Amino acid sequence: MTILDLGSGFGEFCRFARERGAASVTGVEISTRMLAEAKNQTGDSGITYLNAAIEDHPIGGNAFDLIVSRLTLHYIKDYRGVVLAAFRGLREGGSFVFSVEHPICTALLKGWQEDAARNKLFWPVDDYQKEGERTHHWFVDGVVKYHRTVETYVNTLLAAGFRLTRLLEPRAGAAIPADRPDLAGAARRPPLLVIAARKPANAGAADNSQ
Numbered sequence: 101m102t103i104l105d106l107g108s109g110f111g112e113f114c115r116f117a118r119e120r121g122a123a124s125v126t127g128v129e130i131s132t133r134m135l136a137e138a139k140n141q142t143g144d145s146g147i148t149y150l151n152a153a154i155e156d157h158p159i160g161g162n163a164f165d166l167i168v169s170r171l172t173l174h175y176i177k178d179y180r181g182v183v184l185a186a187f188r189g190l191r192e193g194g195s196f197v198f199s200v201e202h203p204i205c206t207a208l209l210k211g212w213q214e215d216a217a218r219n220k221l222f223w224p225v226d227d228y229q230k231e232g233e234r235t236h237h238w239f240v241d242g243v244v245k246y247h248r249t250v251e252t253y254v255n256t257l258l259a260a261g262f263r264l265t266r267l268l269e270p271r272a273g274a275a276i277p278a279d280r281p282d283l284a285g286a287a288r289r290p291p292l293l294v295i296a297a298r299k300p301a302n303a304g305a306a307d308n309s310q
């Protein structure tokens with residue numbers, strides 16, 4: 101497969117895909133620091149790392165069999181623009197597969213509410229229907245994410261001409277290792293939303309009207 105990874109970070113997926121037989125992988129990453137480390141970890145001429153914002157990177161038409169994005173699209177304001185670009189960039193029959201922080205996590209960004217003994221009480225969700233920018237502290241102040249509903253994630257794909265092939269809300273298994281108490285939360289609410297969609301064979305032009 102010829103693969104494009106949007107927001108490739110340290111290049112972990114790029115290397116994984118090559119190890120699994122991908123013909124070539126292109127990683128697009130906005131952070132020069134992440135890219136420097138990715139290049140540091142990668143001695144493989146089948147992987148190309150590009151320093152660019154996903155929104156600005158022109159994806160060649162009918163160029164890829166698979167476009168992947170892991171935990172990045174909730175940082176992108178123009179999700180619909182990325183979806184339309186991915187549709188154009190895929191060959192017919194190609195897939196667009198991505199994970200994002202689950203919308204029940206990006207809605208409020210308050211995290212688990214705990215009692216005095218730090219037992220997790222509940223995960224608060226509010227303003228779920230109010231899509232848009234959320235600013236929070238993650239190592240530094242002012243980290244911006246974009247909340248959108250599951251409906252928007254899915255219907256934007258359908259409007260672009262994609263067929264939905266899978267939607268997953270991964271959960272922690274019943275047996276949570278003692279050294280991973282953080283996973284207990286993942287058994288109660290989904291931290292991630294994973295979506296796979298296919299550009300159909302004989303795909304018509306994308307619906308750009310929405």
Ligand SMILES: C[S@@+](CC[C@H](N)C(=O)[O-])C[C@H]1O[C@@H](n2cnc3c(N)ncnc32)[C@H](O)[C@@H]1O
Binds near residue numbers: 106111131
């Ligand atoms: C949570 S990390 C995930 C990295 C990688 N996909 C992985 O799974 O290991 C999100 C990545 O998206 C990158 N990113 C955020 N906004 C971006 C943008 N507009 N264009 C390109 N990359 C972006 C960040 O620099 C970061 O490397």
